[in-house]
Amino acid sequence: MKIYNARCQCGSAIKMEMREDFSGQIFCGLCKKLIMSTLTQNNLEENLQRVGDYLLLKVLGHGCAGNVYLAHRDNDSKQVAIKIFDSTDQQIATRFNENIQTLSRLHHPNLIKIQGWGNHNNKMYIVMEYLKGETLKDRLQREVLPARRTLKIAYYILDALGYAHRKNIVHRDIKPGNLYITGEGMVKVIDLGIAKILGKTVSKTTNGEVVGNVEYTAPEQMENIQNISFQSDIYSVGATMFHCLCGRPPYAEYQGNLLQTFMGKKRNKYIALREQNPSLPPAVLHVVEKAMSYNGNDRYQTCDEMKEEVYELINILPK
Template sequence: MDAPPRFADRYELRQVLGRGGMAEVYLAHDSRLGRTVAVKTLLGDLARDPVFQARFRREAQSAGSLNHPAITAIYDTGEDQVNGVPMPYIVMEYVEGSTLRDLLHTGRGLLPERVMEICVGVLQALDYSHGAGIVHRDIKPANVMLTPAGQVKVMDFGIARASGDSGMTMTQTAAVIGTAHYMSPEQARGEKVDARSDLYSTGCMLYELLTGRPPFVGDSPVAVAYQHVSEEPTPPSVLAEGISPGVDAVVLRSLAKDREWRYQSAAEMRADLEAVLEGRGMAVFAPPPEPSASRASGAATASMPAMSAARTGVAPAVPDGGGRRANRRPPQRRSSQRSTVLLAVGAVLVLIGAVAIGRLLFPDEGDGGGGTTLTVPDLTGLSFEDARARAANQSLVVAEGTSRPCVEEADTVCETSPAADEEIERGETVTLIMSSGPEPVEVPNVVGDPFQEALAELQDSGFRVAQESQEDGSAEPGTVLTQDPEAGEEAEPGETVTLVVADAPESDSDEEPDPGDSENQSTVAVPSVVGQEFNAAAQALRNTGFEPVLSEEQNPSIAAGTVIRQSPEGGAQVAPGTPVEIVYAVGAGGQDQNPDQPDTPEETPNVLGQQFDQARQGLEAQGFSVSREDRADGRFQQGTVIEQRRSGDSMTLVVAVPG
């Protein structure tokens, strides 16, 4: 069941930004407020399922009640009819940037200080949501975004619930809620979760950002869940360099099996991270004493892992009124822990049995990673060390093979053998074919060609182009006089070819203009600015009495900021003060090249001076999606397009409105 192109006669859906297990998110335009938003809808037939509808509405209620700069804002919610079925939707703040999962997939490591700063931002969001009584229950790298400015945004409260909800367990309608690598022990056991469960998941995420891998890995989700319940994590400093004992202490405290030994609030964990960042001593946050602890034996402290009090944040015992040392734990704690462990093992055995029965009933559904075959991951573009680490996370062994020229950067993986997504037997080796850099290409001969033709030919060959002008009375203006590198030389794709282009010499005529010639009195030649840097080009136009109007076009083959074309063209005779559009190149900007999307128009139509409605109709007919920005400018008629900016197949029109 496809989502309609428009919800509530207001939100115009553009392209799919992401898709998860139960919903997909669209980039959309709010036509009423003229802003870009993200619209989340249920996937396909899930819209008919009352359980998923309830979860979806719960997300809207949970996140909609939160207003914090580190939490994705909810603007609107509602339902629309799709094929006769009510389709709930959530309108959210559109956040530019990438998720921490995307960052991890690039293989680029972060400094421990930056990792802690990111987690401080996450903990600020959790401190706010916990204070509002909302537990997220699915903190993981895929649900945390970083904006280009470095701001943290926590999103996807799809399985969040109020902390007082009696149904807050991991098992619901026979489904496990959460993600195995970041699941707290109580979640794995199906017990009631609280704010401290979010802190455990945050600790798992902190661990992975520091080391490049989660604290527990296994062949199946059940194997990972078992480790969360019964095994201690390896300190991060053992797996990665540059991690201080203070960082180890924060991570290991957040990953305590017993939530009473974890941080008791997001504020406590954040305070310790900030203390480590600033080089201060860590705060001491002790779990609250149980009612019977006033006369308890000091032996209870033996149940903690072997770590110093300074690193674990365990408070020393304090003498009680009778001179004896009171402890925070009653003597019965050891038997209580044994009971908890037995319950945990029983829960895990039930999970293992359920998976085994499922595999017997559905043998063709895949082995979920627990069989003898593994899928080769896509390692192209990674360095050998990063590729080896990525493969090791998936229990694969790699070996370096030969090198050859390819489109990937030198000394990165060009391809693998077996290829990505192929299945191999456990224990087999994946050979990495490394790149020696792009294969050199012969530079074509463009001397004597018009600049636009030369530009197109060089771009088709994979080169960038820079233009220089030279006065030459013997050549046709706009003709290429020389090129560097010269024709026939070999150069790598992406290198810049500099073209010297003929420009008409300035007139030396002493002939007086005819006073009766109105054309000489009312028109001026437009200077040619193609090939110049756009700021310099704009200034040159202003110096000659013209009004520059800037627009940009994605063109990675030309140096960013270089003017690609102008309208009117150089040399044209026009009235002083005429607006001159200059289109300059910008990089690709990480736009998705989705083969399912319609082809992006190659030419950028000039709609400057048109009324907005007329311009929008023309652009949409050519396959563009159009958005509007209003700008107070009394020099133009209201509704006139005074600036246009292109990004792929999206066009932003700046429209004049009264001041």
């Protein structure tokens, strides 16, 4: 016999004493909800996976860096999201520890809150607030957003990034998949796992690859990862707005091919937003085109500068 401790999503604590030949289902004694089905001793350990003081309940999402889980904290019924990184590389762990200290001190309503971190089986993990809603990527799979709604989303992103930039932090991977829209309509910048303090040197990125989705990545970031600046994030905000306003990202005609996209960015050659959505107001097109200028010096130089222009347009455009 072996004793296991679990917790239902309703918050009820469950203590189980199992025989080695157990096979069956487990229901919560309080809410009667089915917790686990087709459970056997062989897969019990996997189903009751724990990370630190947390019980993992289910997978929320998969990413290139690792998985994100819904979890319960032991001493209460609070739900959190835990991202467990796949890598066990010591250099990555060192960089993680250096960056997480700074990231955990960021407090802004449009940045996801980091509530803790640690090491589990030689893999780093981050404990974050659990958000109910969907990513902007999910939303864009269903609809093209109106100009005013796109501008409001951009405003909140810029407010969060401006705060991070003043702390000398560049996100480096702004894209629809890293932007979350809660059930209350709040915009949150998520997945700060690859954010870096400017001026800190690293050996290279994992496998020597470019960080970020190529469609949203600034040209200088693709050429040399050491060239990343605050204007690189501003480019990615512009590229995200581009996607919102026409239903596909810039350079989508290259179908995600890294080399072709890189050469297209070198030539600054892509199907312009004004061609893909001719009905957009010229002032909105100007904001996106300026943010996505090939030369960083031609872009908005700060998030606050771009945010002010976005705010003016929000108040001018019809609701």
